[in-house]
Amino acid sequence: MPATPASRPVRTRFAPSPTGYLHIGGARTALFSWAYARRHGGAFILRIEDTDVARSTPAALQAILDGMRWLGLAHDEGPFYQMQRMERYKDVIRQMLAAGTAYPCYMAAEELDRLREEQRARGEKPRYDGRWRPEAGKILPPPPEGVQPVVRFRNPTTGVVAWDDLVKGRIEIGNAELDDFIIARADGTPTYNFCVVVDDWDMGITHVIRGDDHVNNTPRQINVLQALGAEVPLYAHLSMILGDDGTKLSKRHGAVSVMQYFDDGYLPEAVINYLARLGWSHGDAEVFSRQQFVEWFDLDHITPSAAQFNTEKLNWLNAQYLKKADDAFLAAEVANRLARREVDPETGVSLEAVVALYKDRVANLNELADAVELFVAEVHPAPEVIGQHLTEPARAALASLRRRLAEVAWDKAALAQAIKDTMAEHSLKMPQVAIPLRVAVLGVAQTPAIDAVLEVLGRERVLARLDRHL
Missing domain, CATH: 1.10.8 (Helicase, Ruva Protein; domain 3)
Known part of the structure; x- marks a missing residue:
């Protein structure tokens, strides 16, 4: 049986591929993994799965590291890079070949494609048929000359592989549904599903918290772990995130990367707070600190259904954090x-x-x-704004006010009185003086209280800006 947090120190991991930026879904996965480790006094490991050399880029890697740093999701170990662990993977494959839990397969790619086409034509599930799998009494043909074999995992053919997913509940897959998948390519490079298994084993990962697009990988990975005699971690597969319109979250919904939220003026604590509520809840709590989230966080209250991104809600949360910020x-x-x-x-x-x-x-x-x-x-009001608000009566009032402002004490009370005296002198109401004044000194018709604005701007700047319009 898989070990539990009570029997092993909690160790979680976040394992992005540097083939694209850190997006919201990845950031939520990282946050939940980080928070679970923090909640249980465990370790959070950062692992970079960079075996897709053709698509991995330094820019994408830096964006991932920048995003993690901006969100404040500090890792305890790593980052570890899979490309730096190739010899370890190859060594484990050699051990598996020797133990008979893996075997060389000389089936050419074209031959496999033809097999799958024939299976589809018969209405069967396309899959490798095990023709190079060693079996008792089975005579294999001699290896073809000049062909480098792939290495396949010898998957069990009977029984089921099952796990109690910490989000989705009990999941069982018949081993007969799984074929002998490739763990090393013909050039010797190990495949993703195999590297992940060795990494989780070597790094002592106790809880794998990841997106539910990995559910189909899990039975294969569990079988390999069991073949290696390794402890199987607990799995928690997070549902996908939908956009505001209810479709799968993608680039067309806005932010390409987490750092886009930095560019757009969001506070990291607000983004963390928002991500925490994407598919997880704690009563009716809406605004809470990172520390409070860690204290509350568990895997029991993650919903298995898809979470929906709500930009309006994120904007509201960000505004709350701005109000409270120093x-x-x-x-x-x-x-x-x-x-x-x-x-x-x-x-x-x-x-x-x-x-x-x-x-x-x-x-x-x-x-x-x-x-x-x-x-x-320097402010330059639009001509139509000037034409609308800086009329001749307004300019006359501002000229009177300008004379008062040159001599008045520079505090809100005195400034407010100067404006009231100007209103009385010209028989005008507050908006008839305040709005032209706003346009003259800031170029816009709406601002906070005008006496407070004038106080902050300072006498010299206010008079200079008034003079430009008088």
């Missing part, structure tokens, strides 16, 4: 984003003060940076 932290994040836009954030305006004005009004860091940019860069 102003100095947000100011530093905004300064970095402005610098990437080639906007100098060091202009004398307190970024923390601007952030404090706006962080309750935005959904992401880019929107916050847009707001801060109006304070630190």
Whole structure:
């Protein structure tokens, strides 16, 4: 029977292939594996499955590492690279050949293709027919000259392979449904399903938490583990994630990689919080810290049905985290984003003060940076905005206000009084003064309280901006 967390220290792994970026599904798998290890005081291992040399790229690998780092999913061991473990895999294959749990197969690829076509024509499941499998009393033909064999695993032909999936429940597959799959290609390179088994064995993995697209691989991997005399880990297969429209999440739904969420102005803690709720729940809790998630997380409350991504919900969560975030932290994040836009954030305006004005009004860091940019860069209202709001009566009122602002004490109370005095002088209502004032100093018609805006902008900048329109 598979060992349980009580009998073995928990060891989980995340094993991405560097053939593409770290996407949301992979990030959720990494998060659940990381959290389960943390919850049980175990180890979280990062393994890079880079045997697909043709499709693996340094850029994709870096994007995976960057995404893990940004999300704060620190690994305890690794990263281990499969391409650096080739000799270990080949050594295990040699042992299996010697033990008779694997055998060389000289069937050419073209011959296998013809076999499968014939099987389909007869309405049978296409599969390798075991013609090179050694059996008692079976006489094999002599190996053809000049042909390098593949190595196949000698799969049991009777009984079932079964496991109690920690998400999907009991799963049983008849061994008669499985053929003798290839564990090493003709050039000697081991195949994915074999490398995974040896890695999980060598690394002492106790819990394999992965996407349910791997369910079909699991019976094969369990059989190989048992043939090696290795302990079989517990498996938890996570359901797929659907997009907002109910179809399988893909590039067309938005973010190609986790780092796209960084580019789009999301906070990593908000993304972590959101990913945690994709297919897992703890009562009615919506907003919770990473530490709280680790304390709560278990595999019992993961739903076996598909989870649906909801961008609106993610935006709401991100806004909640922005509201609670430290102003100095947000100011530093905004300064970095402005610098990437080639906007100098060091202009004398307190970024923390601007952030404090706006962080309750935005959904992401880019929107916050847009707001801060109006304070630190030159603003140029659109001609139609100027025409709509900076009318002659409005300009006359702003001219009066400008004279008051040149002398008034620079605090919200005094600034608010100056605006009220201007309203009274020109018999205008607040919007008739405040909106033209907003357009003149920030280029937009809507801002937080105008007295607070003026206080943060400072007297010199406010007067200079008013003068450009008067």
